[in-house]
Amino acid sequence: MIRGWYIGASGMNAQQNRLDTISNNLANVDTTGFKKDIPVSKEFSELLLRRTQADGIYKVPGGSCDAAPVIGSIGLGVETNEIYTDFQQGSFKNTDTKTDMALAGEGFFAVQTPAGERYTRNGNFHLGKEMILLTKEGYPVLGENGPIHVEDDKFFVNQDGMIYSKEDNALVDRIKVVRFENERYLKKQGSSLWNTNEIAGAPHIAEGDERPRFLQGYTETSNVNVVNEMVQMIEVNRAYEANQKTVQTEDSMMDTLWSKVATVNR
Incomplete structure (x- = not known):
């Protein structure tokens, strides 16, 4: 009993x-x-x-x-x-805001935090005082050359994540998107951030078929x-x-x- x-x-x-x-x-x-x-x-x-x-x-x-x-x-x-x-794909919401971005496919934006590099699917970004692309919490969004500096919010992002200024159509940077060996084992850190570990593997920049499409002016809703x-x-x-x-x-x-x-x- x-x-x-x-x-x-x-x-x-x-x-x-x-x-x-x-x-x-x-x-x-x-x-x-x-x-x-x-x-x-x-x-x-x-x-x-x-x-x-x-x-x-x-x-x-x-x-x-x-x-x-x-x-x-x-x-x-x-x-x-x-x-x-x-990690099933969520639907897309049109915001018509140039700083908002969504990833159509697997992968993560890389952001710089005081605790080190972290990863997110939340593309609801904004421009800071120094014209650096930031998350809602104020963390810099990383390009492949470091934090992304733009002149204004009129920039253009193509489907590969290449950022071009509107005035002279000059290449600013390419948004850093990473993938992992075992994404299932990434750990949530709060504020829509993930961190990797030994099981998930080290991050690597997504290239070719691994790289998702970028949708500027959209955000990805939750998959709940x-x-x-x-x-x-x-x-x-x-x-x-x-x-x-x-x-x-x-x-x-x-x-x-x-x-x-x-x-x-x-």
């Missing part, structure tokens, strides 16, 4: 993690370039139940055999295995589907209640065991 408490409690913990993830997805449904998280759960190994003390052992020359029949198996609970990011998230939230609530009832039932059975069965056998 005590095992039932742990099984029910593990299910409640797993559903709580799912609910926290769904809540975060819904909270960022209007965040530019946001990528939803998906929790993955795994079950503990099952325990094989056999009948014991029922004449289930018979002897043979040189040893004995267990003839106890298998009753069945019992699960030992579940746990959250990982929470990974779904509100309807799907709400449906999953209902499923989580029902699953949580089912596990909760399991714990309550186990508690009731234990109460009966101690208050009635133990009293009779005293």
